Amino acid sequence: MTAQLIDGVALSKAIRGDIAARAAALAAAGRRPGLAVILVGDDPASAVYVRNKVKACGDCGFHSVLERYDATFDEAALLARIAALNADPAIHGILVQMPVPRHIDPHRVIEAIATAKDVDGFSVHSAGALMTGLPGLRPATPYGCMKLIESTGMALKGRHAVVIGRSNTVGKPMALLLLQAHATVTVCHSGTPDLGLHTRGADVVVVAVGRRNTLTADMVKPGAVIIDVGMNRNDEGKLCGDVDFAAVRAALGPAGFITPVPGGVGPMTITMLLANTLQAAEA
Ligand code: GUN
DSSP, X not given: OOOEEOOHHHHHHHHHHHHHHHHHHHHHTTOOOEEEEEEESOOHHHHHHHHHHHHHHHHTTOEEEEEEEOTTOOHHHHHHHHHHHHTOXXXXXXXXXXXXXXXXXXXXXXXXXXXXXXXXXXXXXXXXXXXXXXXXXXXXXHHHHHHHHHHTTOOOTTOEEEEEOOOTTTHHHHHHHHHHTTOEEEEEOTTOSOHHHHHTTOSEEEEOSSOTTSBOGGGOOTTOXXXXXXXXXXXXSOEEOSBOHHHHHHHHOTTOEEOOSSSSHHHHHHHHHHHHHHHHHHO
């Protein structure tokens, strides 16, 4: 028997149902949640992501605006657009799709967004709030991973969680969210000599490095929960994660849980962006 699948599509659907109901109640009170998405440049993958975000807003009854600028749009003009959206009462969340073109400083852009509208949770203020346990907006991908882990019924208190990856957007906030849930947390990365040494004893492994087959069957404990944040293409051009999925699923046994790619973390990221926008509108 192989591990159970954690269905990110089904969990997303359930959470989005709740979000839509709360958005409708807010709209009835004259405060329809609103998200502004800005895309600078013509990266095709980014264009798909922002379209999906805007579509999800419509599906949940949110107001949304998509502003697209060509790759030569300068930083001052972008900062001016952010300032205008900061002052716009119909907008509760602002997201500038990353990466931005090289002539624009992403840190300056992120810090220009009003803290109350930082629905990516990428600003120094939001990161500091997470670090210190203060309320705030949490980065959508790790926030979604926490919901996926929660859905398995595993209580994190006293468990050993391993995060592979140390990005500001996923690995680091993921480790902090797991710590806040009272797990014992190990953070591994590209400089970790023997990943398996850490993962073999882990009750939860979150893999977010962007390299397929990073986690293999010999590296997991039966009964563990595996969350795969990776989005890669295999030799046949098919979408795959960072986990050697079939072999790891088999090694986990029937007590284990694993997210598929696609259909695991991906849909949850947009769902938690909606949750953050709703939270910002409700504040
Ligand atoms: N690019 C890839 N993922 C994200 C995300 O979650 N937020 C933003 N702003 N840009 C991204």
